[in-house]
Amino acid sequence: MGMTMTQKILAAHAGLDHVEAGQLIEADLDMVLANDITGPVAIHEVARLNKKEVFDKDKIALVPDHFAPNKDIKSAEHCKCVREYAKAQGITNYFEVGQMGIEHALLPEKGLVVAGDTCIGADSHTCTYGALGAFSTGVGSTDMGAGMITGKAWFKVPSAIRFVLTGKMKPWVSGKDLILHIIGMIGVDGALYRSMEFVGEGVANLSMDDRFTVANMAIEAGAKNGIFPVDEKTIAYIKEHSAKPYRVFEADEDAVYDETYTIDLASLEPTVAFPHLPENTKTVKESGEVTIDQVVIGSCTNGRISDMRAAAEVLKGRKVADGVRAIVIPATQAVYLQSMEEGLLKIFIEAGCIVSTPTCGPCLGGHMGILAAGERAVSTTNRNFVGRMGHVESEVYLASPAVAAASAVTGKISEPAELGL
Numbered sequence: 001m002g003m004t005m006t007q008k009i010l011a012a013h014a015g016l017d018h019v020e021a022g023q024l025i026e027a028d029l030d031m032v033l034a035n036d037i038t039g040p041v042a043i044h045e046v047a048r049l050n051k052k053e054v055f056d057k058d059k060i061a062l063v064p065d066h067f068a069p070n071k072d073i074k075s076a077e078h079c080k081c082v083r084e085y086a087k088a089q090g091i092t093n094y095f096e097v098g099q100m101g102i103e104h105a106l107l108p109e110k111g112l113v114v115a116g117d118t119c120i121g122a123d124s125h126t127c128t129y130g131a132l133g134a135f136s137t138g139v140g141s142t143d144m145g146a147g148m149i150t151g152k153a154w155f156k157v158p159s160a161i162r163f164v165l166t167g168k169m170k171p172w173v174s175g176k177d178l179i180l181h182i183i184g185m186i187g188v189d190g191a192l193y194r195s196m197e198f199v200g201e202g203v204a205n206l207s208m209d210d211r212f213t214v215a216n217m218a219i220e221a222g223a224k225n226g227i228f229p230v231d232e233k234t235i236a237y238i239k240e241h242s243a244k245p246y247r248v249f250e251a252d253e254d255a256v257y258d259e260t261y262t263i264d265l266a267s268l269e270p271t272v273a274f275p276h277l278p279e280n281t282k283t284v285k286e287s288g289e290v291t292i293d294q295v296v297i298g299s300c301t302n303g304r305i306s307d308m309r310a311a312a313e314v315l316k317g318r319k320v321a322d323g324v325r326a327i328v329i330p331a332t333q334a335v336y337l338q339s340m341e342e343g344l345l346k347i348f349i350e351a352g353c354i355v356s357t358p359t360c361g362p363c364l365g366g367h368m369g370i371l372a373a374g375e376r377a378v379s380t381t382n383r384n385f386v387g388r389m390g391h392v393e394s395e396v397y398l399a400s401p402a403v404a405a406a407s408a409v410t411g412k413i414s415e416p417a418e419l420g421l
Helices: 005-014 038-047 073-089 103-109 124-132 141-150 175-186 201-205 208-221 232-241 305-315 333-341 344-351 401-410
Strands: 024-028 031-035 060-063 118-121 135-138 152-156 160-166 195-199 225-227 259-264 271-273 281-283 294-297 325-328 376-379 395-398
Touching (some): 005 118, 005 135, 005 195, 005 225, 031 038, 031 103, 031 141, 038 073, 038 141, 060 073, 060 103, 103 208, 118 141, 124 135, 124 225, 124 232, 135 225, 141 152, 160 175, 160 201, 175 208, 175 271, 175 281, 195 208, 208 225, 208 305, 294 305, 305 333, 305 344, 305 401, 325 344, 376 401
Parallel strands (some): 031 060, 031 118, 118 135, 160 259, 195 225, 294 325, 294 376, 376 395
Antiparallel strands (some): 024 152, 271 281, 271 395
16 A cells, blocks of 8 residues: 655654554654744643753744734743753754744744654644745644654544546635635535645746645644645755755655645635635625725745745735725735835835734734724635634634735725726
């Protein structure tokens, strides 16, 4: 019986010739990640153990990004805890204000995860790095802390769902629309503890940013991880950003999949997830008249330079509607700088947006855009659960940067075509 791409990576890191779905293994780790919320919990747990040093100072990444820059005393204390631990341990990959970014955009940009790696993070969207052909998954803070000092983690080998992608997406349709379509199709538990493996000739038509977005939201379908094959685009990205050696793993021809879905990318339309689950999807055309109070363009899902460019293309020469607050958050300092050099920030500000320093901020109801009761937001983030972005009586609608920008201009859920684009 053949192995899937994920199973091959796990087998290699467990020192085994073969693994099967459901098997318990212990695997070596190439990267262990935490942020300002999950890091302190892990650090305090590690302090209770006899082993006081991390397993490898170069294979730990600590990124205060959720409530940073510090929004209050508690968040300041959390960041201080992580900062002092990083300094005491000599951790090389510590990124805070001035160097920081949203962790899942920052690590690929810094070249810290490459194809064939195993990565765990005390954040559920650690599955983002599957876009690079790595096995990456979110874990609890205790598991992350154990990984930080041992360099190993236990896994139950996941079975897999195969998504065969064909064709090419139409203008103004992106990876966000693809993953929302998939979650709407299979549900928020449709891939529970399984690997979502994306294959087919359509993969070549997805940009790396599209792939990051799709892999990022695999967890919203309950998946253990999402993963893409390593092709020319992947290798070019890795070589541009990293000096680390990488390994290419390919699924066996006789690999076993629980299910296979075929998706024609050309058939996709701009899509929105209505409250209060990512599976509650509709195309923009099906959405009806939904007026909004706020737009957020950013996050670990859609804060990269291509996202900034898409939003700016829609907003250029236009104004944010009266009564709408539009918040743009470049995901990293590099994205912020490039947006500035390309004149995108000028477009945003002239349109009536505000531009924030890199932060997760409003995505989790942290700061920089919390909603009051009865308010609605179109957001390029990844979750729209009850109270996710503020008051339990607020509503979050998930969408692509293009749809979010168009909605900011019209004051209701809209797609760029409604603006003549």
